[in-house]
Amino acid sequence: MDNRAVGVFxxxxxxxxxxxQIRSILPSEDIIYFGDTxxxxxxxxxxxxxxxxxxxxxxxxxxFDIKAIxxxxxxxxxxALPELTAENDLPILGVVDPACRRAAALxxxxxxxxxxxxxxxxxGAYAYAIRQIDGDVEVISKACPxxxxxxxxxxxxxxxxxxxxxAREYLEPLKAAGVDVLILGCTHxxxxxxxxxxxxxxxxxxxxxxAQAAWELKRELESRDLLAEDRRGRALYCVSDRxxxxxxxxxxxxxxxxxxxxxxxxxxx
Amino acid sequence: MDNRAVGVFxxxxxxxxxxxQIRSILPSEDIIYFGDTxxxxxxxxxxxxxxxxxxxxxxxxxxFDIKAIxxxxxxxxxxALPELTAENDLPILGVVDPACRRAAALxxxxxxxxxxxxxxxxxGAYAYAIRQIDGDVEVISKACPxxxxxxxxxxxxxxxxxxxxxAREYLEPLKAAGVDVLILGCTHxxxxxxxxxxxxxxxxxxxxxxAQAAWELKRELESRDLLAEDRRGRALYCVSDRxxxxxxxxxxxxxxxxxxxxxxxxxxx
Numbered sequence: 317m318d319n320r321a322v323g324v325f326x327x328x329x330x331x332x333x334x335x336x337q338i339r340s341i342l343p344s345e346d347i348i349y350f351g352d353t354x355x356x357x358x359x360x361x362x363x364x365x366x367x368x369x370x371x372x373x374x375x376x377x378x379x380f381d382i383k384a385i386x387x388x389x390x391x392x393x394x395x396a397l398p399e400l401t402a403e404n405d406l407p408i409l410g411v412v413d414p415a416c417r418r419a420a421a422l423x424x425x426x427x428x429x430x431x432x433x434x435x436x437x438x439x440g441a442y443a444y445a446i447r448q449i450d451g452d453v454e455v456i457s458k459a460c461p462x463x464x465x466x467x468x469x470x471x472x473x474x475x476x477x478x479x480x481x482x483a484r485e486y487l488e489p490l491k492a493a494g495v496d497v498l499i500l501g502c503t504h505x506x507x508x509x510x511x512x513x514x515x516x517x518x519x520x521x522x523x524x525x526x527a528q529a530a531w532e533l534k535r536e537l538e539s540r541d542l543l544a545e546d547r548r549g550r551a552l553y554c555v556s557d558r559x560x561x562x563x564x565x566x567x568x569x570x571x572x573x574x575x576x577x578x579x580x581x582x583x584x585x
Numbered sequence: 586m587d588n589r590a591v592g593v594f595x596x597x598x599x600x601x602x603x604x605x606q607i608r609s610i611l612p613s614e615d616i617i618y619f620g621d622t623x624x625x626x627x628x629x630x631x632x633x634x635x636x637x638x639x640x641x642x643x644x645x646x647x648x649f650d651i652k653a654i655x656x657x658x659x660x661x662x663x664x665a666l667p668e669l670t671a672e673n674d675l676p677i678l679g680v681v682d683p684a685c686r687r688a689a690a691l692x693x694x695x696x697x698x699x700x701x702x703x704x705x706x707x708x709g710a711y712a713y714a715i716r717q718i719d720g721d722v723e724v725i726s727k728a729c730p731x732x733x734x735x736x737x738x739x740x741x742x743x744x745x746x747x748x749x750x751x752a753r754e755y756l757e758p759l760k761a762a763g764v765d766v767l768i769l770g771c772t773h774x775x776x777x778x779x780x781x782x783x784x785x786x787x788x789x790x791x792x793x794x795x796a797q798a799a800w801e802l803k804r805e806l807e808s809r810d811l812l813a814e815d816r817r818g819r820a821l822y823c824v825s826d827r828x829x830x831x832x833x834x835x836x837x838x839x840x841x842x843x844x845x846x847x848x849x850x851x852x853x854x
Contacts, residue, residue, distance in 0.1 A: 354634055361623065361826070365852075465734035481747050557631050 318542040321346035321552075322533065323377035323385040327369075328356035329562070330464070330503030331388030332569035334411065334526030335551065338386070339572075341530045342537070344544040347551040348380050352582055354557035357464075358391040359435025370396040374404060375585040376554075383542050386529055387411065388503055390432060394441030407536050414528035415499050416445040419453075422521050423497045426453045429490040429520075431512075432501030434459040442501055456493045460486045464504045468565060472507045479511055487515045499523045507568065556582040587811040590615035590821075591802065592646035592654040596638075597625035598831070599733070599772035600657030601838035603680065603795030604820065607655070608841075610799040611806070613813040616820040617649050621851055623826030626733060627660040628702030635704075639665040643673060644854040645823075652811050655798055656680065659701055659771050663710035676805050683797035684768050685714040688722075691790050692766045695722045698759040698789075700781075701770030703728040711770055725762045729755045729771075736773045737834065743779050752777065756784045768792045776837065825851040 322345050324335055329351045338347060350373060352358075358366060370392045377385055384407040387393050387400070393410030401408050419428045430442045436459075443455035462482050466472060471479045490498065498520050500506060506524045513522060537543045555562055555577055562577040591614050593604055598620045607616060621627075621642060627635055639661045646654055653676040656662050656669070662679030670677050688697045699711045705728075712724035731751050735741060740748045759767065767789050769775060775793045782791060806812045822843055824831055831846040 354630065462734055462738050462740075465731055469731050471731075478747050478750050557634060 317545055318383050319346070319544045320381050320383040321348045323348050323350070323380065323382040324388050325350040325352070325373045325377060325385070326388040326503060327352050327358040327391065329353065329555075329565045329569055331526075332566055333503045333506045333524075334386060334388040334529055336570050336572075337524065337527040337530035338533060339549070339551065341527075342534055342543075343549060344547050345549045346544065347549065348377065348382065349551065349553045350376055350580065351553075351555045353555045354582065357433070357435075358389060359433045361391075363395055366392060366395045367399060370400055371403075372582055372585040374400055374408075376580060376582060378404070379585070382406070384409070384533065384537065386533055388526065388529065390436045390501060390503070390525070394436065394439050407540070409529055409532050409536060411503070411525040411529045412441055412445055414532040415501070415523050415525040416442060417449060418523050418528050419497045419499050420446055420449040422523070423453060425494065425496050426450070427493060427495045428453055428455050429493070429495035429498040430455055430457040430501050431460045431463075431486065431490070431498065431505065432457070433464065434461050436501055442499060456490055456495055458486055458490055463508060464502065467504045467507050470568070472511065474510050474514055479508070480514075483508065483511050483515050487512065491516060495520060497521045497523060499525065501525060553577045554580045556580050586814055587652050588615070588813045589650050589652040590617045592617050592619070592649065592651040593657050594619040594621070594642045594646060594654070595657040595772055596621050596627035596660065598622065598824075598834045598838055599736075600795075601835055602772050602775045602793070603655060603657040603798055605839050605841075606793070606796040606799035607802060608818070608820065610796075611803055611812075612818060613816050614818045615813065616818065617646065617651065618820060618822045619645055619849065620822075620824045622824045622830075623851065626702070627658060628704035628730075628733075630660075630704070632664055635661060635664045636668060639669055640672070641851050641854040643669055643677075645849060645851060647673070648854070651675070653678070653802065653806065655802055657772050657795065657798065659705045659794065663705050663708040676809070678798055678801055678805060680772070680794040680798045681710055681770075682714055683801040684770070684792050684794040685711060686718055687792050687797050688766045688768050689715055689718040691792070692722060694763065694765050695719070696762060696764045697722055697724050698762070698764035698767040699724055699726040699770050700729045700732075700755065700759070700767065700774065701726070702733065703730050705770055711768060725759055725764055727755055727759055732777060733771065733773045736776050739837070741776045741780065743783055748777070748780055752780050752784050756781065760785060764789060766790045766792060768794065770794060822846045823849045825849050
């Protein structure tokens with residue numbers, strides 16, 4: 317039993333979809349969220365820069381008394397997790413491996429689709445992780461650069477011809493390739509799940525990376541006897557820029573009201 | 586007579602539409618272009634962050650022997666121009682004032698429309714500048730946050746239902762308000778001019794901020810006797826990230842072939 321908080325960070329606000337899953341799967345846990353909105357997006361930065369940013373994010377998280385960290389950022393998960401894990405004496409979980417394990421377990425025809433930002437697709441990290449688990453699985457990847465701006469502008473609902481047209485164009489090659497599992501490899505994409513499901517059809521299973529990370533966190537806390545006692549956990553939200561914009565997007569990502577947000581000068585960490 | 590180069594910078598590659606205009610209006614001038622592709626987009630950042638980025642951009646430009654700077658970024662023009670002008674002993678021109686003077690001169694019914702990024706609209710800088718020129722002009726502004734990602738993903742041509750749907754939604758209020766002049770307050774927007782003209786109709790004059798800045802630069806260089814001698818000017822292109830992506834977009838924005846591009850670590854400036 318351990319009532320200390322879990323830290324969750326992302327380059328921006330997309331990681332709030334992971335927070336939503338953690339709050340649903342582990343409702344007793346306190347959560348401290350940090351979104352590095354002054355330096356978003358991380359995708360496209362050099363390894364050195366990413367490592368510097370990730371270390372600052374972890375140092376900020378550890379300025380609180382926390383028991384574990386979820387790296388809700390795909391780019392940091394694929395670029396800096398080994399270093400962060402080696403340097404810190406607490407569990408640090410990423411979003412890539414849990415989703416890849418789930419995909420490898422679910423696919424029947426050994427054809428897994430991956431959609432993500434251009435930067436995440438370029439690293440090949442998801443495809444590499446899946447092949448480590450099952451060398452027979454073929455991963456078909458597609459960068460979907462317009463999905464994040466569309467979601468951030470509220471255009472993610474079925475019936476919107478703009479997002480439906482873009483989704484059809486992005487997803488058609490994956491559908492044609494016959495994937496039976498599709499990893500939503502960006503924390504923004506769970507909001508698009510209804511539109512994506514409509515294009516891909518009911519026989520394709522969609523994998524939410526935030527939900528898989530939340531289940532992994534639950535297993536990790538259980539195995540180390542670090543679960544919080546039965547109660548209603550609280551959440552603290554921090555960003556490094558434009559806290560006044562937080563409420564609008566956060567409401568969509570979290571689907572709950574956000575009472576307040578704290579601004580952090582991340583360069584100090 | 587002065588053969589030193591003119592510096593032009595933008596948060597990304599949109600400023601190349603201004604370079605295209607400068608090369609057409611001032612073909613003898615050498616140009617050094619910097620696109621801050623590692624930190625794009627600037628729109629949405631706080632004033633402090635924008636000022637820091639803009640100062641680094643100017644320091645990089647001044648690492649060359651230049652005679653003037655064009656700030657081809659609407660967000661920097663509206664947020665940091667007074668500071669940059671006060672801190673530097675060379676002409677620094679933005680994209681806002683020249684476009685506003687042109688709009689005030691062209692409008693007959695004193696109703697001017699402005700479309701721009703959310704950050705540019707939020708500052709109110711265009712509306713303020715126009716009212717300084719002519720207090721009777723009413724400015725009707727509309728943020729168009731999806732236009733930049735759509736252009737950057739090649740979706741700006743008439744006949745594309747995605748950009749046409751988004752454009753109609755953004756522009757309908759301006760059309761209903763009866764504007765007879767519309768300022769394209771972002772360097773990406775000239776590529777959308779055919780789509781925008783289709784929605785607004787032939788009676789609405791569109792103002793390209795890059796072209797107006799190029800004319801202003803010509804007047805400024807003439808008045809200070811800083812024009813280059815009659816020759817064919819050259820251009821050097823620099824970006825802070827992913828130079829390999831430069832050619833594709835640059836071709837669209839510049840409408841000429843780009844021989845090579847240099848990568849710059851802007852955090853060092």
